[in-house]
Amino acid sequence: MAVTEGRRRSDAARSEQTRERIMRAAVDCVIEDGYAAATLGAIQARAAVSRGALLHQYPNKAHLLVDAVRHLSDQQIEELADLPAAPDDDWLTVLWRSFTTPLFGAVLELWVAARTDPELRAALLTHQRELHTNIRAIVLAHFGGEPPEDFDTVFEMTLTYYRGLALTDILSAHRHDQLLAGWHAIANSTRPPVKPVS
Structure with missing residues (x-):
């Protein structure tokens, strides 16, 4: 036995x-x-x-690729969760880190392929929901405290903006720093910042 x-x-x-x-x-x-x-x-x-x-x-290929991206995303989530808080590091900076790795390019290609591949789209939707939930939880846990009432709206807008900025960077990062700083100013002007736990 x-x-x-x-x-x-x-x-x-x-x-x-x-x-x-x-x-x-x-x-x-x-x-x-x-x-x-x-x-x-x-x-x-x-x-x-x-x-x-x-x-x-x-x-099949669809589940293999989505599982592979999920595996790498889990590692990325662990790295984000382990980042120490710093006085000049807000949740917008933490969130942007998830768009600065080669993984984003791989995920982007899967999104485009999913437009005409129902099986890939179904698998990818499940993965994206899990990733979205995990990133949101990390952003909140990283800085602690109660989020402002409009946090989810700003969070969703930031995700959308960051995807567009990361996509633009594939061709040209000419105004990258200016655009990133501009969004920080806009997002932080709409509500009080989520401050780190002392």
Whole structure:
């Protein structure tokens, strides 16, 4: 019985390692080569696994790519949650950090592909809801205290603005600092700031 249980644990560990390797390969493919080039064959080759091993973990491309992005997003959320508060660091700055990694480009490509791929869109919607909830919770927990009444409106507007600014940066970051500072001024003028817990 002990031998059987040990074998099961060993098999589970190997399966998890394979899954992790496939997910990382999928993210690298999307970031470096784009969504269209991230075929199951390309991901399989990059992960150095058999076709059977890949299909055992992920029977279709949509769920593989969304799961890979979710995996990387979880790491990003952990990094944001671990950031120490600083006197000159407000929630707008913390939130902007989530748009400054190569992951945003990968997610952007998935959004565009989801326009004509119902299966990808359904999977991505679930992921985006989870990510949205987690980021909002981190913003509030990072600075503590009761948020102002219009916090959710400003938060949603900020997400929309940051997506647009990050998208613009792909082509040109000419006025990046000016536009970012401008939004900070506008957002902070509409309501009192959420201050860090002392």
